[in-house]
Amino acid sequence: MRVALAIGDFSPQKGGAERSVAEIAEDFLHSGHEVHVFAYRFGDSVEGRLQRHKVPVIPFPKSLRLLSFALMASRAMRRGGFDLTISVGETWGADVLQSRGGVHWSWFWKSLRAYRNPLLRGVKLLGRLLSPKQWAQGLIETIAYKKAKRIIAISEMVKEDIVRYYKIPPDRIEVSYTKVDIERFHPRNRRWRADIRARYGIPQDAFLILFSSHNFRMKGLRYLIEALSILKDSGKYYYLLVLGRDDPGPYLRLAKKLGCEERIRFAGEVRDPERYYGAADLLVHPTFYDACSRVVLEALSSGLPVITTRSNGAGWVLLNGEGGMLLEDPFDANNLSEKIRLFFDVKIQEETEATARSIILKIYKQL
Helix, strand or coil: CEEEEECCEECHHHCHHHHHHHHHHHHHHHCCCEEEEEECEECCCCCCCCEEEECCCCCCCHHHHHHHHHHHHHHHHHHCCCCEEEECCCCCCCCEECCCCCCHHHHHHHHHHHCCCHHHHHHHHHHHHCCHHHHHHHHHHHHHHHHCCEEEECCHHHHHHHHHHHCCCHHHEEECCCCCCCCCCCHHHHHHHHHHHHHCCCCCCCEEEEEECCCCCCCCHHHHHHHHHHCCCCCCCEEEEEECCCCCHHHHHHHHHHCCHHHEEEEECCCCHHHHHHHCCEEEECCCCECCCHHHHHHHHCCCCEEEECCEHHHHHHCCCCCEEEECCCCCHHHHHHHHHHCCCHHHHHHHHHHHHHHHHHHHHHC
């Protein structure tokens, strides 16, 4: 079978949608299919057997780059005579539409909450409303959903958003959670516990909380640090290890101001996150918006309990309370601190560890 996928920037090393598309392509390749990828940019770490098609675009401004790619890539796939065409929301008219970033307008509004200062939030909103790029993305997505033959949502939350914003009947939408490598992200990675902790000067008997993101503001690091400052006199010996390439400066200053800077380590971007899951006791991901956070799914697959928010599609797998807990409001540092405190209880810790991986195995078995 000849399969075509389209994504503007096909750079798997960036993670996110780019990485997901690469994994979809690899799955088809390993099944013996001929795979074509249409993009205006290709990264370095691209599967050699892929047939690459560079799509000509208007490079500037971003709005015209998005629109020209949507038009040209859609036309090229339509004329290619493929057996199956797949779009991730940047083109229209494909056989399958699976937007990896969720619904644009849901992100547009929910992510504004990451700016707590009303003035700053207002400025950010005004900037988005005046941005041709935002309207171009919205237009492309609107056309894509109207023309979609088959729609796949990457979480139940995204499915609800599609129904809400595009009035598509729920029975037309399938749910297929983002897949992670369950062999790579496995409880046996706890063998790296001593090595990782020693690398960052974290005692072996300390309770280690993990945070992983390349966008510290959007994923709520500030409020996690505030929550930990509340716990500094709890008598529990805890540490926070932060992964990601964002700027740690503002958060180190905040931690110093709150008197908990000695409990925090910044590791930067890492290439072996599975080892860090194995070293931790809890993942906290108080995000303001995630269509389906890969970090949360990787942690659960590793047997690591999770605290995240209802604005994270991946968090909806925790609705029955197994494998972790859901936070209603990312701003609520007091509530977050209480949820973290619960995991200081060895019994609760062991119970959630025991169910975390089974959640992932169950949802993947249903796919």
